[in-house]
Amino acid sequence: MGRAVLWLLVVVLLLRGLASVMEPRRPVATAAAPKPAPPSWVDDGVRAFAADFSRAYLTYSPSDPEASATAIRAFVAPELASSVVPEYAEDAPRRAVGAVSVARVTVLDSSHALVTVAAAATGGTRYLSVPVARDSRGGLVVSDLPSLAAPPARGSTTPALTESLPASERGPIEDVVSRFLRAYLAGDAGGLTFYVSAGVRIGALGQRHELIDVTSLVLAAPAKGRTRDVLATVRAKDAATGASYGLRYRLELVREDRWLVAAVNSTKKAG
Incomplete structure (x- = not known):
């Protein structure tokens, strides 16, 4: 009787082991590691570079259009020299830029960023997003064509709660x-x-x-x-x-x- 019970126990254990092997395994869920944000390398020098380019890009002198084009090309990579300069109509008026300031910065990677500049230009404030790249020596260049950007959305607020003076x-x-x-x-x-x-x-x-x-x-x-x-x-x-x-x-x-x-x-x- 004891030997029969022992064999029965062995059979049960074998069956349970076989069942656990045959049972389909659920994949273990793994949380995706968050992608680290690119480090911010955009300093005051980069902001000033983008602001200077914006000033040159939005300035135009009908009496000396080549000088305006030369000022723009001084900032860009050679492959952009023929396409980056705006084309103006023959009767286009003079355009000037006053104050400029950096509105926002988007870091793309360790050497590329989009710097959006607000420029008080003739005809109203323009927002220009400037692609800036930094080479291995720390030099800066406008690496792609800029883009005109929308101004910040205008907000609304409720009046602050106040009380009368005693x-x-x-x-x-x-x-x-x-x-x-x-x-x-x-x-x-x-x-x-x-x-x-x-x-x-x-x-x-x-x-x-x-x-x-x-x-x-x-x-x-x-x-x-x-x-x-x-x-x-x-x-x-x-x-x-x-x-x-x-x-x-x-x-x-x-x-x-x-x-x-x-x-x-x-x-x-x-x-």
């Missing part, structure tokens, strides 16, 4: 804000010291303006302790041109023996 504080706060902004806009650094909190240094404008009026004064955040964050909407006039501006300042006020200004637009420096 009636008991409105008079003193409006007084110090008006006096402070009058000195601030007029460039009167010495006059500011009387309205600024101890230990804080706030500079005045470099060009003289005149405060016309404070048209609105509200809390930008709920009142807390001795501190108030206020939004002051003002009208100011440029003394040199007479131009009038609608401006809004975010002021941090602190209550000491009286209300004083601790920061303008969330910036302050220790004195």
Whole structure:
């Protein structure tokens, strides 16, 4: 009997082993390793190179079109020299470029990138995507034809939530804000010291303006302790041109023996 039970156990184990061998195996799921992003090698020199090319590319002088073409070809690889220069109509007007700035950078690999430049050109701001390559010695070249790019999408926002100043504080706060902004806009650094909190240094404008009026004064955040964050909407006039501006300042006020200004637009420096 014992020998029969032993043989029965051996048969069961053999059958289970055979079944496990015959059972189809499910493939082990493996997570794909994320592809590492190309390292960013685009420095200020690369940005300046793309900006200089954009300035040359968007500039045109009808009195000397060859000079315009030569300026463009100086940036590009030899195989692009015959195709990169824009073709203008015979009566095309002069085109000039003012300020340029880099809007965005897309790194393609360790030696190629697309640098999109915003250029204030005749007729409006143009966005130009410039393919820039770097060789083994660190030299830069425009490696392909540029492309005109769309400007950033215009966004929308909801007005910030504000609160009215407490009636008991409105008079003193409006007084110090008006006096402070009058000195601030007029460039009167010495006059500011009387309205600024101890230990804080706030500079005045470099060009003289005149405060016309404070048209609105509200809390930008709920009142807390001795501190108030206020939004002051003002009208100011440029003394040199007479131009009038609608401006809004975010002021941090602190209550000491009286209300004083601790920061303008969330910036302050220790004195």
